[in-house]
Amino acid sequence: MSSTSEAAFLAPPTGKPVGQSVAMHRLLRKLYPIGRSITGEGVRQTLRMLEQYLPAGLQVQEVPSGTPVLDWVVPPEWNIRQAYVRDTQGRHVIDFANHNLHVVGYSQPVAGWFTRAELEEHLHSLPEQPDLIPYRTSYYGASWGFCLAHRQREQLQDEVYEVCIDATHDPAGSLTYGQLLLPGSSEEEVLISCHLCHPSLANDNISGLVVATALANWLADRPRRYSYRFLFVPATIGAITWLAQHQETAVPCVRHGLVLSLLGGPGQFTYKASEAGAAEVDRAVALALRDLHEPHELRLFSPYGYDERQYCSPGFRLPVGCLTRTPFGEFPEYHTSADNPDFVTQQQLTGSLRLLRRVCRVLEQNQTYQNLSPYGEPQLGRRGLYKTVGGGLDGQQWQMVLLWVLNQSDGRHSLLDIAERSGLPFQLLHKAAVALRATQLLA
Amino acid sequence: MSSTSEAAFLAPPTGKPVGQSVAMHRLLRKLYPIGRSITGEGVRQTLRMLEQYLPAGLQVQEVPSGTPVLDWVVPPEWNIRQAYVRDTQGRHVIDFANHNLHVVGYSQPVAGWFTRAELEEHLHSLPEQPDLIPYRTSYYGASWGFCLAHRQREQLQDEVYEVCIDATHDPAGSLTYGQLLLPGSSEEEVLISCHLCHPSLANDNISGLVVATALANWLADRPRRYSYRFLFVPATIGAITWLAQHQETAVPCVRHGLVLSLLGGPGQFTYKASEAGAAEVDRAVALALRDLHEPHELRLFSPYGYDERQYCSPGFRLPVGCLTRTPFGEFPEYHTSADNPDFVTQQQLTGSLRLLRRVCRVLEQNQTYQNLSPYGEPQLGRRGLYKTVGGGLDGQQWQMVLLWVLNQSDGRHSLLDIAERSGLPFQLLHKAAVALRATQLLA
Amino acid sequence: MSSTSEAAFLAPPTGKPVGQSVAMHRLLRKLYPIGRSITGEGVRQTLRMLEQYLPAGLQVQEVPSGTPVLDWVVPPEWNIRQAYVRDTQGRHVIDFANHNLHVVGYSQPVAGWFTRAELEEHLHSLPEQPDLIPYRTSYYGASWGFCLAHRQREQLQDEVYEVCIDATHDPAGSLTYGQLLLPGSSEEEVLISCHLCHPSLANDNISGLVVATALANWLADRPRRYSYRFLFVPATIGAITWLAQHQETAVPCVRHGLVLSLLGGPGQFTYKASEAGAAEVDRAVALALRDLHEPHELRLFSPYGYDERQYCSPGFRLPVGCLTRTPFGEFPEYHTSADNPDFVTQQQLTGSLRLLRRVCRVLEQNQTYQNLSPYGEPQLGRRGLYKTVGGGLDGQQWQMVLLWVLNQSDGRHSLLDIAERSGLPFQLLHKAAVALRATQLLA
Structure with a gap:
């Protein structure tokens, strides 16, 4: 149950140490080819691979198809063996074996000959991006389809095609998700949630999976005030299933939460606030972005997006925001x-991890202190906290940090409050709080 | 007591149907020539004409002169038969018969010869607008005067003039005002107040009278949650008289209110908020303006202006704003x-009416709902509320509307709150609420 | 105990009247040469001089060295007789007699020969301002030093120098401060605090001392609602000593307070708010600056600066801001x-005094009134408060002032609230309140 070392993450399974950013990108490349959906073997394979890199035992849950979860029902398990469109010369003009985006997710099985006109109704392509295969799913409608590059589609000339989707929707199957709990000194939890249902899309959301995995390794090696719960769940139905199963247990313990996605692609950070809008996690992320001088955009909550939709629904109202680039x-x-592994850079993954570490530090270190010498300023000089040359400005910033912590520590302002009001970096304020506590000026 | 049809308003009394904007402007032209003041026959004549166009019985009140009303006393009734200034050749150089702005409102009677210097002290003109006759009143000072174009004034050359103002201030007269109540399913009221004391000024405020009349006809034909009370009152003293007489009855029922004026002239809408500043009516008007993409200006309350001064006085503090162009x-x-009928356009009158209808719709439809499936998002797809192609963006706006209503309907946010937070049109949100209620997702 | 006349301030002690701005600047020149520190004879001499100009008895407190005051201890009293650096030819290359900035404040006594290298470690100069002597102190470290112009320092060529600082740190001495109380009709106090520990620095803070002295004279001749307490204290330790000695008496009476400094130098006003940030004094200063059309900057509180640091510490949280240029x-x-007397202008001193008078007026006159005729507008015309020509705009601003006071005087809004909301000058609103009270419309 104890955590493995960070090194384990950095270079499993060979043991040869590599840099963290290299390691994250390697894991991403390994996860990329797996054909995932909201249920099925691809999800299990993904979780087994993540488990190798995680610092503690990953708890894998299988929830039978047909299980009612909140307003939903766990769908039949979908697996696909092969799928293709074959022309009259027997050539596979579209083949799932070439790219697992070629089949619309959750397609019904089909086998037979179709006229081109009939087939066209089941094709999806992007006329304005004619070389790219789009990603489409149809989880809750009984349909089937293929996705392909528009240029490829334009070359379909035959009158008839043989279509095969060899897929199963097993009502006796299950939905699979993984969770990892890193216990802290408190039962209060920080929830980190990533969706793992997308096949062969690197930024969306293998980037989230690998950054979360790296974050878990970093946290595992440190003392923790909070417990950290990492969720690797299929989008929507997975979050709903987890919520349904933990409504009485983990849900009431969640104090802060983040949905992670799109953390390896281009662009500055975008943070979408929780429904509350100024929850501690919202402020911690904003502060970490400010202190790291990361260009970024803060957005208000809206009920569309990733699984923060579920966590922030009115029955739960968990303080969960969503961090992306x-x-x-x-x-x-x-x-x-x-959206393939070349689209994701090591640098972006590493920058995302750095930000998340900073957010966790703020959450861990944010406390409300009490100045034990609140009448006037205490004499910092005789405690060795302060330069004593009154007329000069040396050491002025450090004095400022100490003075802000002392002045605002009236039991009503947390370090986060002080960081916002003073404009000073959170880490400096925390350092000052530690120094002041060591001299019995703060409790 | 039942309302007449809107058609009645559109083409009374001949019955030949005309467009609403034509009808409003025709009524305005009919009302224009009447010589009105804060009391007197002109007010009664105006109310009799409005009554022909209103959808239900107009209640006309006569309040005897000398009646104490709040801090005021109803003044003597003023009527004027004729008034002129005659030169030594007997020519009427100024004549009330030509324009009823020529006499200062509430002028004392006068008859006799005056030197030109003496006369000048009683003349009002606009040197910078030399062709226009100004409008002046002197309700509570015992004076008299004539208003005239500055060019006309400059032509007065005689040494002496004969002056006649054949007016009466009858202490046994009364102040007259009209009110129309359209009862709704609740006793809570929306107050619509217009001043009707200005003579021969088309925008100020015959435009308000005709738009209010059209609005009353529109409301009469619809189910109403609120009761609507239309007041046609002389400015200041009329509103004060109504407040004095309804302090225990209607006043406590007023939930929202608008003073209407200057609705047919040029320029974008200007809405002046109630004293509270963010009353529901203030927000409803701002939202209607936003949703209709009307250019507009929102102003803060100030205690100068129209009768919102009285309704918002500290003893009443009714949530009443003022809408003008x-x-x-x-x-x-x-x-x-x-400010004559040519200054007012059909288009502006119609635009004002459209805005007011939208405001009333917002007030009528604004409710706070409760999501009955608040844990996670309900599955909209199986209820036919939602497109099921998960990966595409079709129908995205409609999904957004549904999701906003569901997410915010926690019993603490009204549709108006949701419209403000989401930026979505109120009417779409209302439509979503109706659809969600029909599927038992909302109560 | 009664106040002397303002004239006494204007021209003591000769009696020949001079303008106030001349008088302030003359006093500043007299105070400039005195060698002050946080204790010692210079402080006493300064207080004796101020006493001649103050309108009532200045209470001078001597607090023995070694007295515990809050977290601090009153330091030994420091006095200095002579100090110099002498070269091998016996020339005084640095001499305290030439400028009392030459010696680091609270320097330890020293006598003997030093190599130039040894001496250099005790010298302070400003390479980028090579003609200026810096000001340095070392109150709580046992060190010594000299300050000098950088050009002068560069001329030190000898191998050895004789150094003499003939100073005493008397543990049987005391710390000296002065306070003046001008009692008002209430025991609630306005605190005006200036630091008086800086030697030969004109703007910092002799300007504060003389403007405070002029303000005290102005206040002494007027009826006062508040009591005014003027403090002339050494920075930090003086404010802390006063707080320690008045923790149970004066401190709970302080309703508003200002630290005054840097009021005679260049630049627009800068007001730093109290910790509360929107205390009445903060709003009064902002309003006075607005009404006087003074260019200015409003800054948020920070726990660095002058003695507002002590007054705003969490145990006291007095509403004390800091006004400077x-x-x-x-x-x-x-x-x-x-920072010598030529750096301070009469005009800047006078402008500062004018602003402070305005601030005091706002504090004195700020009241929350009750409209005694709150239902509708009272009829101002018959009370002679209001022009009666209804249609014209003459006298409109005065009407506005009256109407704002009446509308907002619901017992919840002070004149300061009304001034902020209406944008109208405070003094006009006060005048309106007086007029309305005279007609029994306001209480």
Whole structure:
């Protein structure tokens, strides 16, 4: 149950140490080819691979198809063996074996000959991005379809095609998700949630999976005030299933939460606030972005997006925001075959991890202190906290930090409050709080 | 007691149907020539004419002169038979018969010869608008005067003039006002107040009278949650008299209110908020303006202006704002003979009516709902509320509307709150609420 | 105990009247040469001189060295008889007698020969302002030093120098401060605090001392609602000593307070708010600056600066802001020999006094009134408060002032609230309140 070392993450399974950014990108490349959906073997394979890199035992849950979860029902498990469109010469003009975006997710099985006109009704392509395969799903409608590059589609000339989708929707199957709990000294939890249902899309959301994995390794090696719960769940139905199963247990413990996605692609950070809008996690992320001088955009909550929709629904109202770089739908590679491992850089992954570490530090270190010498300023000089040359300005910033912490520590202002009001870096304020506590000036 | 049809308003009394904007402008032309003041026959004549166009019985009140009303006393009734200034050749150089702005409102009677110097002290003209007759009143000072074009004034050359103002201030007279109540399913009221004391000024405020009349007809034909009370009152003393007489009855029922004026002249809408500043009516007007993409200006409350001064006084603090187009004093025709029927366009009257209908719709439809499936998002797809192609963006706006209503309907946010937060049109949100209620997702 | 006349301030002690701005600047020149520190004879001499100009008895307190005051201890009393650096030819290359900035404040006594290298470690100069002597202190470190112009320092060529600082740190001495109380009809106090510990620095803070002295004279001749307490204290330790000695008596009576400094130098006003940030004094200063059309900057509180640090500490949280012109550290003459009497102008001193008088007026006159005729507008005309020509705009601003006071005087809004909301000058609103009270419309 104890955490493995960070090194384990950095270079499993060979043991040869590599840099963290290299390691994250390698894991991303390994996860990329797996054909995932909201249920099925691809999800299990993904979780087994993540488990190798995680610092503690990943708890994998299988929830039977047909299980009622909140307002939903767990769908039949979908698996696909092969799928193709074959022309009259027997050539596979579209083949799932070439790219797992070629089949619309959750397609019904089909086998037979179709006229080109009939087939066309089941094809999806992007006329304005004619070289890219789009990503499409149809989880809750009984349909089938193929996705392909528009140029490829234009070359379909035959009158008839043989179509095969060899897929199963097993009502006796299950939905699979993984969760990892890193216990802290408190039962209060920080929830980190990533969706793992997208096949062969690197930024959306393998980037989230690998950054979360790296964050878990970093946290595992440190003392933790909070417990950290990492969720690797299929989007929507996975979050809903987890909420349904933990409504009485983990849900009431969640104090802060983040949905992670799109963390390896281009663009500055975009943080979408929780429904509350100024929850501690919202402020911690904004502060970490400010202190790291990261260009970024802060957006208000809206009920569309990733699984923060579920966590922030009115029955739960968990303080969960969503951190991405360029948000979904706002970059041309989104939900296409161009969202491949080359689209994700080591640098962006590493920058995302750095930001998340900073956010966790703020959450861990944010406390409300009490100045034990609140009448006037205490004499910092005789405690060795302060330069004593009254007329000069040396050491002025450090004095400022100490003075801000002392002045605002009236039991009503947290370090986060002080960081916002003073404009001073959170880490400096925390350092000052530690120094002041060591001299019995703060409790 | 039941309402007449809108058609009745559109083409009374001949019955030949005309467009609403034509009808409003025709009524305005009919009302224009009447010589009105804060009391007297002109007010009664105006109310009799409005009654023909209103959808239900207009209640006309006569309040005897001398009646104490709040801090005021109803003044003697003023009527005027004739008034002129005659030169030594017997020519009527100024004649009330030519324009009823020629006499200062509430002038004392006068008859006799005056030197030109003496006369000059009783003349009002506009040197910078030399062709226009100004509008002046002197309700509570015992004086008299004539208003005339500055060019006309400059032609007065005689040494002496004969002056006649054949007016009466009858202490046994009364103040007259009209009110129309359209009862709704609730006793809570929306107050619509217009001043009707200005003579021969088309925008100020015959425009308000005719738009209010059209609005009353529109409301009469619809189911109403609120009761609507239309007041046609002389400015200041009329509103004060109504407040004094309804302090225990109607006043406590007023939930929202608008003073209407200057709705047919040029310029974008200007809305002056109630004293509270963010009352529901203030927000409803701002939202209607936003949703209709009307250019507009929102102004803060100030205690100068129209009868919102009285309704918002500290003893009442009714949530009553004031809707105009270009506000009083800010267009050159204001309070001059240039504010005539040609200054008011059908288009502006119709635009004002459209805005007011939208405001009433917002007030009527604004409710706070409760999401009955608040844990996670309900599955909209199986209820036919939602497109099911998960990866595409079709129908995205409609999804957004549904999701906003569901997410915010936690019993604490009204549709108006949701419209403000989401930026979505109120009417779409209302439509979503109706659809969600029909599927038992909302109560 | 009664106040002397303002004339006494204007021209003591000769009696020949001079203008106030001349008088303030003359006093500043007299105070400039005195060698002050946080204790010692210079402080006593300064207080004796101020006493001649103050309108009532200045209470001078001597607090023995070694007395515990809050977290601090009153330091030994420091006095200095002579100090110099002498070269091998016996020339005084640095001499305290030439400028009392030459010695680091609270320097330890020293006598003997030093190599130039040894001496250099005790010298302070400003390479970028080579003609100016810097101001340095070392109150709580046992060190010594000399300050000198950098050009002068560069001329030190000898191998050895004789150094003499003939100073005493008397543990049986005391700390001296002065306070003046001008009692008002209430025991609630306005605190005006100036630091008096800086030697030969004109703007910092002899300007504060003389403007406070002039303000005390102005206040002494007027009826006062509040009691006014003027403090002339050494920075930090003086404010802390006063707080320690008045924790149970005066401190709970302080309703508003200002720290005054840097009021005679260049630049627009800068007001730093109290910790509360929107205390009545903060709003009064902002309003006075607005009404006087003074260019200015409003800054948020920070726990660095002058003695507002002590008054705003969490145990006291007194509503005390800090008024300066260009703040400390933001003008090149700051804490150098260039901050001399020529740097301070009569005009700036007078402008500062004018602003402070205005602030005091706002504090004195700020009241929350009750409209006694709150239902509708009262009829101002018959009370002679109001022009009666209804249609014209004459006298409109005065009407506005009356109407704002009446509308907002619902017992919840003070005149200061009304001034902020209406944008109208405070003094006009006060005048209106007086007029309305005279007609029994306001209580």
